[in-house]
Amino acid sequence: ALSIGIVGLPNVGKSTLFNALTKNQVLAANYPFATIEPNVGVVNLPDSRLNALAEIFGSERILPAVVSFVDIAGIVRGASEGEGLGNQFLANIREADAIAQVVRGFADSDVVHVEGAVNPQNDMETINAELQLADLQTLEKAIPRFEKEIKGKKLDPSVLEAAVAAKDALERGIVLSGSGIDLAPIRELGLLTAKPFIFVFNVDEAVLTDAARTAELAALVAPAKAVFLDAKIESELIELDPEDAAELLASTGQEESGLDQLARIGFDTLGLQTYLTAGPKEARAWTIGKGWKAPQAAGVIHTDFEKGFIKAEVISFDDLVATGSVLEARSKGKARLEGKEYVMQDGDVVEFRFNN
């Protein structure tokens, strides 16, 4: 499964956030380098459509899609030179499919800031500079190897071309994800600045309720998406029953918890979407890539569904809710039989027909 790596300077709240994400009680310690072991946490993607489907079908249980987060060791200035936990950090982050950068926006004189003061823009620049340096080093090592392999006719020249273009861009201070360079030939290098980014601002209540300030911070990172949350409140929210949680959330001016926002935006940033199935046993969301066709989507349930694919009966979620049942949807012409070339849409409610 695709995963999102959590990065950020020490003491910005990564462990606190990750604990809340996983409901694990990993020690969140108040000193740099507290997070050492990489951990994976799997969180549910909130999806109210599943509740509606469970009602229509009388489903016994609900199985939402999930998003995986990887807790990666902290980064400090100089990480690309192997200072702190640099090298281990870089190896772990290379495997993530997207990166969530946690940025400290909370003021708390009891919690040391590694760079002396709370300054989100400065912190992001520190991290980004380290990621760019790390990518430059990766490319500087790879390019001579590529040259050799091309001489020996063991490699396509497009690989070297992409690597050189990427290196030039980085030297000019351009982050790879926005560079327009075709990075497909050098995907295996796991270049960090080529990955999609999310920014998670760990702020206090004063900022959460200050729309002008959050807009200002969001603008700093656009077109990347920003999530605003208070990691401490998030870790309280998960301990509460839904009613009390909603009340606490409302008191901070939010409609959706930070973790739900993070799961939703993370899922989208990974280029994923869901389709839905429902029956008396379960209402379930299945994870697929955007643009996937019906047979490939069927393969997520079972490889036999893909191999023996005949048709997919598709009802859009809205049509199903409007008509109230599959039978009604069929009689009103809202159930479509789609073939092998059908491109799945988010929220399709599907039943596959297949040969065994």
Ligand code: GDP
């Ligand atoms: P990490 O080094 O980035 O993993 O940071 P931690 O999650 O260990 O947090 C460092 C310290 O900051 C801990 O003492 C946390 O309790 C505290 N902390 C984390 N998030 C918040 C927050 O939103 N507000 C406040 N006031 N303290 C926080």
